[in-house]
Each structure stands twice: as structure tokens, then as C-alpha cells.
Amino acid sequence: MGELIFILVSIYLIGWLLFWSFKKIKELSIFLSEKHKEKKDVCPHGISKGDSANKCLTCAKEKEKLLINQQIKENSKQLHQDETKKLLKQMRKNNKYLQSLSPQEFENVVSDMLRELGYNVNQTPYINDGGKDAVAWKDQKKYLFEYKRHSRNNSIGRPMLQKFYAAMIEEGTDIGFFITTSRFTSAAIDYSAKYNITLIDGDRLRELFEEAYPSSKNQRYQVMCEQCGDIVFFTNLANTEHTRCKNNHVVYCNINLPSLLNTQVQHVRQCPLCGHKLKRRSGRYGSFYGCMGYPHCRYTERM
Template identity: 35%
Template sequence: MRTEEIQRLSHAWLSRSESYYSMTSREFEDAIAQLFRNLGYQVKQTPYSGDGGKDAILLKNDIKYVLECKSGAQSIGRPDIQKFHSAMIHEGAVEGFYVNTGKFSPPAIEYAKEHKVKLYDRHTFSSLVAEAYPVPESASVAKTMCLRCGEIIELPVQGPARSSVCPAGHNVVSTVSLEDLGVFISGVPYCKKCNSPMRICKGYRGQFWGCPGYPKCRFTRHFGGETEATSRSRNRRGR
């Protein structure tokens, strides 16, 4: 139940546009990738660094698109859109999506219109979220089971009031907090190697994300941390 509630909370967070503004750049990239999956796109994310000016390659109805995400940027200028357009040409994409929590300069907006780049900024971003998550969910409470009698009650996921008593009078403490969300805030993680939705596995060190393609694909991911494979590859490349 705890795992199911964390997954539900992650979806609830992603259904609220204001949640994206507090994410790290990596969480933001993952969250936007999940957003476009909800919109029906096949999404293949690029490495977090050295991505060639794009964060993901999208496919829908056999048509290729390119995605770029920026969080925390005050303003995106025309040179940034030109670089992104070059990435579109390199990938053979027919259109691009540039998602930015800040704003775009007038020259950037004009260039984007002429080169099939669709822009989402702080004023239009909420409409994109609403399209992907048409029914916002509450992220304030989580279901928790009393381990003594099995009664299920709802408890806050943050603040001091994270414990209560069940109908049978037993003390129940919430097992879910916002800090527990970790990578869930970015939605259910996808394998960086084969792009499959990952599953929860149990190891001698506890739970972790594993690829459903195991043993052919051995990619794993920690709760609340970066992927082991990503970390090792960066070390090999000296990043």
C-alpha cells in the first residue's frame, strides 16, 4: 500500500503545475518526459549532460519530435532556440517542443514561429500540464494501514499531524512523506537503456528500481538518487 500511495502521490504532484517549479533540473527533465508520455508520445531521453542540445527524442504516429527543458532560466533568447533548431535538423525531427519555466525573448518567439518550435513558458506551461493530467489529484494525504487491525485511514504527508488513531483506537503513524517520494516526484522512472517503465525490486540492501527486461537489461536505480549506471558511465567519461 505504501508503494501504491507513493506512486499515486507522484502522479498528484505532476498534475499540479506549481510542483514543477521546485524540482531540480534533472527532476524537471524526467517529469516533462513523463508528461509527454501521458500525451501519447514514445520518449527516449538523452544523457543529462552532453545531450547535443536536446533532452529527449519523441515519436508519435511515426513522426519524430525533439524536446528541450529548462527550469529556473529567467529568459531564453534566440541563440538558444537556434541551437535547439540545429538539434531538430540533426535528428530529422519535423517539430520541436521547448519547455521553460521562465520566459522567452521576443526574437526567440519570432524565430520559433518560423522554424516549427512550440514554446511553453511560465504563462502557458500550466495548459500543457492540464492537457497531460486533466484531473488534478490531492497530494496532501496518503492512505495508511493500521498494522494491528488492518483499518485504513488517511493521514497528512507533511507537517506535525502525521499520526492519529484508527476506529479501533490504535495509534497509526503515516508511512509516507514528501521526502519519501524521491524519484517518484518525477513519475515512475523509465529505464535509460531500453525506455521501459521500471519496477520495484528487493535486494539485500533494500528496495530499488529494476528494469523489467532483466537479465538482458541490468539497469537499476536507487530510490531518491541517480541511476547507478549513469553514475558509473560518468566516472568512465571523467564527468
């Protein structure tokens, strides 16, 4: 009899304990979820709805700082682009750079330079240029231009000048400029004297670029500190170069020649006709760039 009472009391006690702890756990979970909810409405600085309505001064300041940082990043990017363009213009005097361009880019770069020198340049369509790359006007006179980008020791001979002279006659002008990155053979020089063709070799071309884009004595390039927006200057362009801004942040030189040359050489070019990539191919007459859209597109570029 005593055992039965003991068992009944035990069951009652255990049951009550279970009920009580269940109730407590439920209370605790409600308390926790409420606290979590509260946290959402309170900013990290303990102010109710502080970050939503700018009630908290610290939150407002942080927001403003974030906006300023974004603005600095954008300005810094813009400055980098502008300074890179400036450097690219200077690089046109660099033969290695000119050699790294595609034939079409080379023609564009030379035409831009002539425009800078006051010529009203009309580039002929790139494909099938018929011995002339540009027709230009200056002081009511008509000029004919031919550009040939050759390596330094691959001189321009007389046959190319004869073809150019034929184009001059066809265009009805007697002022012709033959431009190359290399030199001219003596036969070509004799021929040019007879037919009033002005020869521009690699050295003279560099002088023309210098005339169009004069380099100042101490050419400086600007870089913006991404942390505070201060502007620092570099004359030596190497990505290891660095200096400190007025707030003592380290600022690295992010514009430099080798990286620009690399991107120029490696960058993938697109077919101007169909937009496919151009690929280096070799054929009966040597290497050339061909459109990946072949045979639908038959665009090619000389190398």
C-alpha cells in the same frame, strides 16, 4: 584424657556435617537443573512441548497473531510506497519540486509526462545531447523536444532556440517543442513564430503535467493502521496529522510533502557512468556536479 575424647568427637561431628551438607547441595543442584530442563519442554502456559508442535492453543494463537502482524507491516509498507508514488506524480506540478531534481531526473520526469500524453518518446543520451533531449513520435509524426530547467526569472533567449532549430533540421523534422520551467524572451517568441517551434513555459508545463496526472477534486491518501490493518484517509498531508482507525488506534499521516521535498533535495546522487557519488564543484563557468571518480571518470552535470 577427657579433652582428647572431646576433640575427636568434635572432628567426627564436623566431618559428618560437611559430608551431609555437600550431599544436600549436590542433590539440590541436580534438582534445579532437572527443573530447568523441564521448563524448556513446557510452554509458558504449562503445556509439555506446547510451543513446538502447536499442542497449546494459546501458543498457536500467539504464533498466528505474530504472522498477521508481520503481514500488516508489509502491506502497510507497500501501501506507503504506492501512495508516495501517487503524491510524487502530483508534485511534478510543483515548481519547487522540479527545481530540486537533478538535470537528468528532470529530463526523465518530463519524458514520462510526454509518454503519459501519448508520445512515443526516445530520450537522447544525457551527455552531449546536441541541442535536443528527446525525439518522439505521435500519430506517425516526428517531434523534437528540448527541456531546459531554469529558475523562474532566468528566461530562455533566442540563441537557445536557434540551436534547437538547427537540431530540428538535422533530425529532419519541422515540429519542435521547447520546454522550460521559466519563460521566454520576446525575441525568442518572435523567432519561434517564424520557425514553427512550440514554446512551453512554466505555466503551460504545469498544465501539461495536470493533463497527464489529473488531480481529483478531493485527492485522498491512504495510510494503514500498523496495529490492525485498517485503512484511514488523509487529505491534509502533514506528519502531525492523525486520525483513529475503526479500532480506535491512533494513526499518523506518514506521507507528506515537506519530508519528500527534503529527501529529494538532500539525497545523494550517483554517477551514471561509474557509480561514484556526484559532488558539487565550482569551475570557470560556475557550479556543477562532478563525479568523485575524477580524474578516471570525467562525468559532469549542469546544475
